[in-house]
Amino acid sequence: MILAVSCSSAVSKLRRPFLSNRYFFITVRLLKRRAKLIETDFTLLARAFNAARALHEFYLTAWVFLPDHWHCICAPVYPTTISLAIKSVKQSSISAINRGRGAEGELWQPRFFDRALRTVQEYSDKVEYIHLNPVKAGLVRWPQGWRWSSFNEYSGVSADEQKRRCGLIIDRVRMPSDPRTRI
Numbered sequence: 001m002i003l004a005v006s007c008s009s010a011v012s013k014l015r016r017p018f019l020s021n022r023y024f025f026i027t028v029r030l031l032k033r034r035a036k037l038i039e040t041d042f043t044l045l046a047r048a049f050n051a052a053r054a055l056h057e058f059y060l061t062a063w064v065f066l067p068d069h070w071h072c073i074c075a076p077v078y079p080t081t082i083s084l085a086i087k088s089v090k091q092s093s094i095s096a097i098n099r100g101r102g103a104e105g106e107l108w109q110p111r112f113f114d115r116a117l118r119t120v121q122e123y124s125d126k127v128e129y130i131h132l133n134p135v136k137a138g139l140v141r142w143p144q145g146w147r148w149s150s151f152n153e154y155s156g157v158s159a160d161e162q163k164r165r166c167g168l169i170i171d172r173v174r175m176p177s178d179p180r181t182r183i
Contacts, residue, residue, distance in 0.1 A: 020078035023061070023183055025126040026086060027113040029069040034107055036067035041097050042148045045070065046168035048093035056080040056088055059171040062127045065148040066137055071130045073123070075173075086112050121179035127154070 030037065037045070042065045049060065049072075057080050063072040076085045094107045117123045131154065134146035143151040150170045153162045159169045175183065 020076045020081055022082075023073055023075045023117040023123055024082050025115045025117055025129075026072050026074060026082075027069060028071075028086065028090065029109045029112075030067075031106055031109055035101070037065065037097075038067070040100055043167060044096040044100055045089075045093045046148075046166055048089050048096060049168055051092045052085060052088035056085050058085040059173060060168075061170050061173055062130045062150045062154075063168065063170070064130045064133050064146070064150070066133060066139070071133060073117070073126055073130070082114055086114075118182055119179065120175045120177075120181045120183060123175060123183060124179065 045065055049063075052058075053060065056076070058074050058076040061073045061075065064070060074082070074085060076082050090108050090112075097107055098104055115126075117126060131143045131149060131151040134140050134149060135143055140146045143149065144155060147166055150162075150168075152165070153159065153170050157165075162169050175181075
């Protein structure tokens with residue numbers, strides 16, 4: 001595994017390493033003063049992910065969009081970094097969502113939260129967290145009831161059907177069977 005490491009820019013007070021070739025659990029939150037995301041915004045966010053994936057190589061292995069934030073698990077492939085991948089999604093979605101709303105300005109909080117996943121168990125726990133998030137938020141009773149999630153693909157819905165439903169499909173990866181295995 002090749003890791004690319006550098007220091008963050010002066011824009012952030014965090015000294016976040018820019019890493020590639022790792023799985024990251026990501027949380028991006030909407031600015032508090034912005035209106036909640038709705039169905040049309042989710043469609044545009046899915047398109048923003050697809051645009052970012054066309055420009056920068058990274059795996060997207062789980063995701064969920066909620067009215068005030070989104071989560072994903074992604075693995076940028078060197079030379080793409082986690083910061084570059086998420087910046088690309090955020091920038092593309094800001095333009096599209098603002099255009100759709102007839103609005104302008106920032107949409108997302110400037111920073112995002114990331115956690116490098118170290119083991120298969122930690123990866124599995126975060127996938128489960130992502131898929132149960134709409135239930136915990138009170139949006140649906142069952143994960144399969146929330147269209148804006150990778151849950152249905154994990155449950156056997158074909159990639160073609162998932163793409164038709166929401167426009168965003170996951171990259172399928174094989175994880176080792178031992179949950180203690182480092183990834």
